[in-house]
Amino acid sequence: MAWTAPHTWVVGELIDAATLNTEWRDNVKYLTSDIPAFRARHSVNQNVNNGATLTVAFDTTEFDFGSCKVSNTLWQASRAGVWRYSTTIGLTFDTTYTFFTVSVNTPVAGNFCRQSFVKRNNGTGEGGTTNLSGVVKCALNDQASVQVAHGDTNALVLNAVTAYIPIFTGYWMRDL
Amino acid sequence: MAWTTPRTWVDGDDASLLSEMTNINSGPLSPLRYGTGNYGRHAFTMFRSTAQTVTNGNWSTIQWNAIYQSGSFGVTPITATNVVTCAGGGNNYGQNLEPGVWCINTGYQAPTTVAQYQAFIGLLKNANYIELDQRVGKTATANIVFPNISSLVQLVASDALSVQVFQYATALTIANYYSPVFNGFWIRPN
Numbered sequence: 001m002a003w004t005a006p007h008t009w010v011v012g013e014l015i016d017a018a019t020l021n022t023e024w025r026d027n028v029k030y031l032t033s034d035i036p037a038f039r040a041r042h043s044v045n046q047n048v049n050n051g052a053t054l055t056v057a058f059d060t061t062e063f064d065f066g067s068c069k070v071s072n073t074l075w076q077a078s079r080a081g082v083w084r085y086s087t088t089i090g091l092t093f094d095t096t097y098t099f100f101t102v103s104v105n106t107p108v109a110g111n112f113c114r115q116s117f118v119k120r121n122n123g124t125g126e127g128g129t130t131n132l133s134g135v136v137k138c139a140l141n142d143q144a145s146v147q148v149a150h151g152d153t154n155a156l157v158l159n160a161v162t163a164y165i166p167i168f169t170g171y172w173m174r175d176l
Numbered sequence: 177m178a179w180t181t182p183r184t185w186v187d188g189d190d191a192s193l194l195s196e197m198t199n200i201n202s203g204p205l206s207p208l209r210y211g212t213g214n215y216g217r218h219a220f221t222m223f224r225s226t227a228q229t230v231t232n233g234n235w236s237t238i239q240w241n242a243i244y245q246s247g248s249f250g251v252t253p254i255t256a257t258n259v260v261t262c263a264g265g266g267n268n269y270g271q272n273l274e275p276g277v278w279c280i281n282t283g284y285q286a287p288t289t290v291a292q293y294q295a296f297i298g299l300l301k302n303a304n305y306i307e308l309d310q311r312v313g314k315t316a317t318a319n320i321v322f323p324n325i326s327s328l329v330q331l332v333a334s335d336a337l338s339v340q341v342f343q344y345a346t347a348l349t350i351a352n353y354y355s356p357v358f359n360g361f362w363i364r365p366n
Contacts, residue, residue: 017185025182033181035364037277039328063277063330065364084279086326088307129310133326167307169328171277171363 001026001034003175036066036078037171046158048091053149056089056158058168068170073145075170077106077138082173085113086133087146090165091158102130106144112136129165137176144170218274221359235298235340238284238356275332276365282339283324284356286311296342297323297356301335322355332366 004022009015040058048054057072066078077083089102103114113134138144146168148158158166222240230236286295299307306329311321329337339358 017187017189020185020189025184028182033365035277037328037363039330065277086328088309088325088327090308090310129308131307131309131325131327165308167327171279171328 001030003027003030034066035172036068037169038064038066038068038075039167039169040064040069040075041165041167042072048148048150048158050150053147054158056087056146056148056166056168058146058166066172070143074143075145075168077140077142077144077172079172080138080140081175082135083138083144083170084133084135084173085144085168085170086131087169088129088131088165088167089146089148089158090129091148101149102132103147103149104132104134104136104144105147106136106138106142108138108142109136111147135173218362219360221357223355223357230341230343232343235296235342238339238341238358240339240358274362274365276330277363278329278331278360279326279363280329280337280358280360281324281326282356282358283309283322284341286321286323286343294343295321295323297325298340298342299325299327299329300338300340301329301331303336303338328363329360330366 004027006027007019007023039062041060041062042056042058043060046054046057055073059072061069068075068078070076085104087102087104101114101116103111105111113132113136115130115132136144146166224238224240228236228239280299282297282299284297294310296308296310298305298309307325307327309323309325311323323341331337337360339356341356
């Protein structure tokens with residue numbers, strides 16, 4: 001249901017069902033219970049090859065209000081407006097020095113939210129995680145994805161550690 | 177009061193109009209209201225104001241002992257709690273969360289005066305990790321890392337959230353007005 005500009009009543013005006021349903025039911029639902037929001041994660045490891053960019057898959061949807069999911073790698077703004085996205089990515093690697101970048105992409109803003117992550121190895125092969133979030137303006141059905149890139153000598157393994165990474169979330173905040 | 181779906185009106189409902197005008201404020205709109213007569217989404221911000229020691233090699237649950245108060249939050253202070261729970265609705269912000277989707281943020285500052293190389297923060301729902309952030313510092317050099325999590329979480333009645341931190345290399349004392357922090361705001365009902 002679309003947003004309707006709030007009605008201004010005048011003295012003597014008949015209050016009918018249609019007006020109340022628009023003002024007190026549909027507009028309230030629009031701003032609360034109909035807000036699109038999703039959270040997804042991935043259940044198995046993914047590899048990021050040297051010099052390559054991986055579009056991260058999220059095969060497990062924890063919730064998807066408003067039908068945001070297009071595929072495991074693409075999530076759409078099912079309502080035009082300002083959206084907030086966040087992602088948590090974790091990788092395992094064992095090179096002596098490496099880095100990766102994580103970005104959230106939309107067709108409007110490109111890599112609108114991006115972070116580099118540097119890991120200095122201590123010799124035992126631990127990985128690292130990074131979390132980033134951002135706000136972007138989206139037209140209806142603009143699609144968002146998470147990408148991981150790196151430029152080191154060895155492939156990285158994007159962890160699926162039990163059930164808590166990688167994670168991708170998003171929700172609608174307001175109209176344009 | 178918990179979220180309720182807005183009423184569908186039919187013509188002839190005018191006899192119940194006044195009562196419904198009252199109910200809509202205490203029902204559908206209540207998650208958007210704090211205290212009495214103030215509006216804004218349910219929200220909480222907690223921090224730790226006194227020292228808590230995190231021992232090397234162990235996960236430690238942060239004991240939140242203070243809730244940030246400002247006029248715009250309209251919250252009531254809570255004491256000595258390490259979880260926030262979703263108990264089916266209510267206005268006790270921080271301890272009795274409204275069911276639904278929440279935006280949750282947490283983070284802390286790992287020590288600045290010791291050499292360390294890994295610091296973790298974990299967000300738990302019902303004692304199970306649902307998200308983790310791990311930061312790696314430079315070995316053998318004192319430095320700062322800031323593990324943090326910002327995400328969406330879906331809560332139903334009786335769900336409980338907590339935060340744990342893990343530290344390699346040395347014991348850690350966390351305490352100041354900026355770290356650690358744990359905050360969130362309600363987005364929508366389930």
